[in-house]
Amino acid sequence: MEKKTIRIDPKDNVLVALVGIEKGDLVVENQTFTLQEPVAQKHKFTTVDLKAGEQVIMYGVPVATANHDLPKGSLISTSNIKHFADAPVIKENFSYQWSAPSVDQWKNRSFMGYHRSDGKVGTANHWLIVPLVFCENRNVKIIEEALIKGLGYYKPNQYEQMVRNKVSGSSEKADTLEQKRVFKNIDGIKILNHDGGCGGTQQDSETLLRLLSGYVSHPNVAGATILSLGCQHAQVEWFKKVRNGLYPQNEKPVVFIEQQELKTEEKVVTTAIEQTLVHMEEVNKIERKPASLDKLIVGLECGGSDGFSGISANPVLGETSDTLVTLGGSTILSEFPELNGVEQNIIDRCVDKPTAEKFLSIQDAYAKRAHAVGSGFDMNPSPGNVKDGLITDAIKSAGAAKKGGKAPVSDVLDYTEPVTKPGLNLLCTPGNDVESTTGLAGSGANIILFTTGLGTPTGNPITPVIKVSSNTKVYEEMFDIIDFNTGPVAAGEASLKETSDRLIEKIIAVASGEETKAMKLEQNDFIPWKRGVSL
Missing domain, CATH: 3.40.50 (Rossmann fold)
Structure with missing residues (x-):
């Protein structure tokens, strides 16, 4: 039987529609839901009765509050919920524990890169x-x-x-x-x-x-x-x-x-x-020579996101990031407006208090600049995001943050600061796709993984950009601009681990000289961020 819904986290009080569902009764997890209206694919409906002001929980965190009473089975939309995020708190003790993945299969693998005098290795020349x-x-x-x-x-x-x-x-x-x-x-x-x-x-x-x-x-x-x-x-x-x-x-x-x-x-x-x-x-x-995978500095980006991005493509990048970090490599999670609502998780994962304080200081300053001109992080979701189920910035952020996996945050970088530490790095950039990828390359990413649910041609002049689709439909329909498909994860046909393994093989091939779709199209996008308000 075709799976129609998914609950992303056990704490969630909404379900995501994997397919379009008609109005009427629906049995899920031994419960009967009376859907008040049709639920389009990638959109969400409530699993409990919510009173006005009560929280919508998704990815295990609050992402919105109800504008008015919502009976169980209600489709959530911009008209009946509004953005909500818990205020983050920096604790005195930092003792984040995580289970690093097994990397035995990758320890002896290498890519063919250009070795530089400063010890770094390029994936292009x-x-x-x-x-x-x-x-x-x-x-x-x-x-x-x-x-x-x-x-x-x-x-x-x-x-x-x-x-x-x-x-x-x-x-x-x-x-x-x-x-x-x-x-x-x-x-x-x-x-x-x-x-x-x-x-x-x-x-x-x-x-x-x-x-x-x-x-x-x-x-x-x-x-x-x-x-x-x-x-x-x-x-x-x-x-x-x-x-x-x-x-x-x-x-x-x-x-x-x-x-x-x-x-x-x-x-x-x-x-x-x-x-x-x-x-x-x-x-x-200078010729290509073997380099170990710890020489990879991988940027993690998303754009044209949809309701499946936080279910398939972004978690696959998170699994991949955790593997590369465990191998001694570096990954970079950007787009600070799209961490709005998950700051507490980020803070709790920082290796020490100064790192957490730097993250919160940069995030607060960015948010204040946005509010000063009558904007705010809650305005980040684009019309395309909303149409495809990313109703609030916190919903979008909770899914976007999945690109960072579960590894500790080893460093926080302001815009243009270079990566100097192995592990998961956070880089302050806007959510704007090209401003963000421009910043990722500027801080040293020698490969960029870019997830999309709606499709985007974005590339970079110097860093290969591997486009990763969240669903099979967009991968097949926009085959000329997308390199890799995680749609089988959303469909329940493949695991995060096996899909991540395939993605790492793709990274090794591209790092060794294989062209991405953006490279073939000469999609050389470069837009510096002027530090004004750009979401």
């Missing part, structure tokens, strides 16, 4: 072209195009020939424009266009420089060409100071070009290309 200020975006684009086409990185797409055929009225096959790559060990030329570096606050410029430092110093980057106009806030010397402070052991080649010194565009572009080619020839000598 890119050359970066970076503007310190938006005025240089055009020069960056010209240099990128020249290098991509001249060095054999250009990938023609099917739509170019479609346009030619539409204009000419012919039906010729696509031209073969791809060339042989000149530098076989350099995976690509990547740019980081942005609208910052000048005209904003000093804090914005410093934050941008810290973020760009993380990208230039990233293990997936072989070297960089950095363009400056000369008069902007984000000066070259300031960038060097910031980068040396954050990444003192980094010894990669970096070319600096300043337009107001070289004067003409032609001099700027030709000098940049000539100097870049000299260094690319040198870094092309």
